[in-house]
Amino acid sequence: MIEHYNISNLDKLEYTVGRINQDIINLLGLQICECDVKLTAKRIRHTKKHECEFESFSDYKTCIESAPEIIGSPEYVGLHPDRNSVRYVSSIGSVRIIILVAVGLDGVDEQWIKTIYPITEDKLNRYIASGQLVKYQ
Numbered sequence: 001m002i003e004h005y006n007i008s009n010l011d012k013l014e015y016t017v018g019r020i021n022q023d024i025i026n027l028l029g030l031q032i033c034e035c036d037v038k039l040t041a042k043r044i045r046h047t048k049k050h051e052c053e054f055e056s057f058s059d060y061k062t063c064i065e066s067a068p069e070i071i072g073s074p075e076y077v078g079l080h081p082d083r084n085s086v087r088y089v090s091s092i093g094s095v096r097i098i099i100l101v102a103v104g105l106d107g108v109d110e111q112w113i114k115t116i117y118p119i120t121e122d123k124l125n126r127y128i129a130s131g132q133l134v135k136y137q
Contacts (some may be wrong), residue, residue, distance in 0.1 A: 002068050007061055010041040018071030020086065020103065020111060027134065028079050028086065030105070037071055037103050039113040050117040059095045064116055066092050070101050076124070078133035085114055089124065089133060098124050 003015040018037040025032060047064050054060040074088040080102065088101040098121060102114040119127075127133040 002072070004068060005039070005044070005065065007044055007047075007064050010044060012041065014038050014040045017068045017113065024077055024086065024136075027077065027136070030086070032105065032111075035107070036110045037113060038110050039067060043113055043115070047116050053118050054097070059097060062095050063092050063097055063099045063118065066090075066099060067101050067113060067116055070099055071103070074136050076128065076133040077136045078127065078131075081132065086111075087127075087133060089119070089127075 001016060002018060003012075005012075005015050005017075015038065016036050017039045020030070020032065020035055020037060022034055024030070025034065044064065051057065051060045054063065070088050070090045074090050076087075076089040078087045078089075079085070080087060084106065085102045085104050088103065089098060091098050097118050099116060100119050101116050103111050104114045105111060124133070
């Protein structure tokens with residue numbers, strides 16, 4: 001079950017925010033099984049360092065709380081060059097900001113979000129041109 005969260009009122013230590021599905025596994029050539037993606041309250045607090053990269057707290061909150069939607073329906077996916085995390089990338093339409101969600105690949109039955117942050121359109125295009133991200137669906 002996918003759980004949504006409010007960064008202003010975290011009522012749990014961890015949330016199940018998505019799954020690494022078989023399509024992503026096949027597309028990226030991963031050697032893992034389908035599994036849940038979890039996010040800890042501590043990791044959500046870690047994203048606070050990126051708050052200054054947003055125009056407002058409201059934009060920051062909207063984007064950080066969009067991780068379940070980004071993982072569930074990304075526009076682009078890819079592997080980090082060191083192959084230790086999957087990158088899910090989508091534009092959050094309501095605020096027109098491109099968000100990258102990095103999911104670590106060091107678990108067995110579940111994986112954990114490492115970070116969530118905005119990227120520029122220029123950086124997105126560089127990741128695409130270098131083959132680090134591919135269009136999904």
